[in-house]
Amino acid sequence: MSARAFAPGAGAAALPADRLENKLLDLKPTYAEGEAIAEANRCLYCHDAPCVTACPTGIDIPGFIRKIATGNVRGSARRILSANLLGYSCARVCPVEVLCVGACVYNDWHRTPPIQIGRLQRYAVETVLDRGAATTLLTAAKPTGKKVACVGAGPASLAAAGYLALEGVAVTVFERRAIAGGLNTTGVAPYKMHVSGSLAEVEFIRSLGVTIATGVEVGKDRTPADLLREFDAVFLGPGLGGDARLGIPGEDGAGVIGATAWIERLKLEPGFALAGVTRALVIGGGNTAIDAAREMARLGVADVGIVYRRSAAGMPGYAHEMEAARKEGVRLIERAVPAEFVRGAGGKLTALRLADGRELGADIVVLGIGQAKLAALATQFPGVAVDAKGLIVVDEATGRTGNRKVFAAGDALGGELVVTAVQEGKRAARAICAVLGVAVRADAPMRAGHV
């Protein structure tokens, strides 16, 4: 988040000042007006543009860019947020290199770099939110009397809740944490977005008429039966559970921590520091592992290695992220299968031993090998099924589960991106309106973007 007064909300104001993420500065700072207009003017304004096809939510990208170029920033933000209510965080965290920017026709011309779509999108939304003008940007329909509960306050839920609220549905979001936003708040690499950015977006969603109840855990504080009784429909956007573990000797004890847990501490824990850490290892080949390694390197850890069991070509993380990590000094240790955590005097972690006998010195090892599924929560709802991987089973077109009143979206379905979670949330919101008989306005934001 920029230093500008961006509708911070109560959550952002309460953030401790000494969070470690504050040391990691924005890699792509927000555009000044002149920069944005200059970049917008480079856009060819393609017809049937491939960038729109590449956007999971189907934002009218040439349309919103042209509005920036003409100085209609408010119209630009409206165009973005209609198709993607979380257009702000998506502008900052989307892997645009493999989505809209990767599809830009300029890639096939090689005369000029592709349009910086993410940065333009951030400029438009941030400018409008900064002016405090977002609350009147999208107008809501009259109350319908229908009530929907959303489980989890991550991107999928926030999107579904916002779209439903705009059509006059009374939505309550239940979040077990004290802070809303899901992984946007707890898990985004700080050089892409700080916690305050996510919380500002949460406030925008709240301004659409959504009630967000934090510190309420469904399954404990409120039962699924309560929700099914009190609400006309339930939306499940629980995300994923804790970091997975390797199950090898020496794993328990100080110095070994899960990747999402570590990133969360980095972003939110007061006074969290990397005291005495000069050698760090991150196990895993996905984007969370790469994020953790880049954060370590950017925080000044001298020796950061990613430990991956196969070769680089097999890494599920993005090549452009791994390339950025390499440039920041992160080394990749390929074909490395962890066998044991080596601990010295007092149980202090000293190294990671691999199956082939190699030993890699380490002061801290971060496990970025995936997260547990929250199958147990989902299956407490009658009729809701999970597959063999623990992912919630839904109808592709609607996001509806085996229970006609229960819908689901987001990482719990196996997705990985904020932007796909938003699209699934929008899809579920459309389906919920259909099931509840809510008349969706002809110009309703939920109609915008891809089907």
Added chain:
Amino acid sequence: MADLSIDFAGIRSPNPFWLASAPPTNTGDQVMRAFDMGWGGAVWKTLGDPIVDTSSRFGSLDVNGARMVGFNNIELITDRPLELNLREIREVKRKYPDRAVIVSLMVESKEDWRDIVKASVDTGCDGLELNFGCPHGMCERGMGSAVGQEPEVLKTVAGWAVEYSTVPVLIKLTPNIGDILEAGVPAVEAGAKGLSLINTIKSLIGVDLDKFVPYPVVGGRSTNGGYCGPAVKPIALHMVAALARDPRITVPISGIGGIATWRDAAEFIALGATSVQVCTAAMHYGFRIVEDMIDGLSAYLDGKGMTSVRELEGRAIPAFTEWGDLDLHYKVVAHVDPEKCIGCNLCYVACRDTAVHCIHNAGDALAPGHAASTRTAAIAEAAHRSKSVTGRAKDAHVVWVDESECIGCNLCASVCPVPDCITIVDETNGAPFESWNDRIARGTNKVPGGLADFRKLQTRRV
């Protein structure tokens, strides 16, 4: 290397590039710096009774980020003492005897014209240019375009200057007139030895939408100005050519209006200009632009096998005709190079919405009996080869042209951002020449479906 020197009604210049009478030629210091950089001549900023200018006096038309595509000013003539200007003109001409030094003039009475003409000629200048074009401020005082817009007044005032001058008198014409010949012919009849055009076009460059004041804002008000810059070039080209092809215009022409490059200059010269005058481009980039103007024009002439710029003069005039003399059987069609196409679909949407919808996407079917100028098989192959690093196949967006429907309008080639991707190809295939005027002469000019046919239909129905 081609000879760029010119002889303009006896005024000699090492190249055809002159600075126009405007802010760049306000002082001796400026003109000498320009001459050092290679300008062949300069028309001094208009002399007359010094004026008072406003603060805030220019306005720019920017298009999609491109600056100063058009430019507007409300500045008046010189605000410096006459004696100072004349002293500097004398000094410049003495230091740069091979350059064309021309003094622009604007006064009111015959007596004033007599005195200022004589004083100017005394400096040793090569010629005079009568400013009958300024469309703002001065015209309200009965000068500038107020003179140029009234043929009789123009002739009378020009006659005074011609009478008192012993050096060639050029008349600078205003474009704020219905037909440029209405000013050009009397100017020649009055004894002008050359014509300069165009002066600026009367304009409002824009409006401040917060203050509701047009630009340029002077306090809480504004006024109309004179418009120039690249955007006026087509208007100037037409007016220059209209004079150049008219047999009554027997004097050389100095082309002015949006000239920024050697290419612009070559176009003016090909349409009949002997010299060209530049202002806005120098105000945008400085005097240094003349280096490439000289270099580029020389290279162009060499490439065309012309030994002198004089060989270029008027070369395009014979081809500039009335619409009625154009060949109605000439047929061109658009060809798209699928290798170069980046799939932006700008041609597709332009043709669909505003032309004849003859451009289609790769997957679209060709109508039975129609011919495609870009074969779909070739497109598919090219698209396959150009599969981008991100895995995006652009094949669905590569376009092709239904040649049977194409009217050869040039719109697609105009909107295409990729150089040489869309070319316009001659498909005339030896059809004989036939113009509209030919059809009139033969009585074959009736096009079915007109009012006569319509009335017949109406009568039949009744």
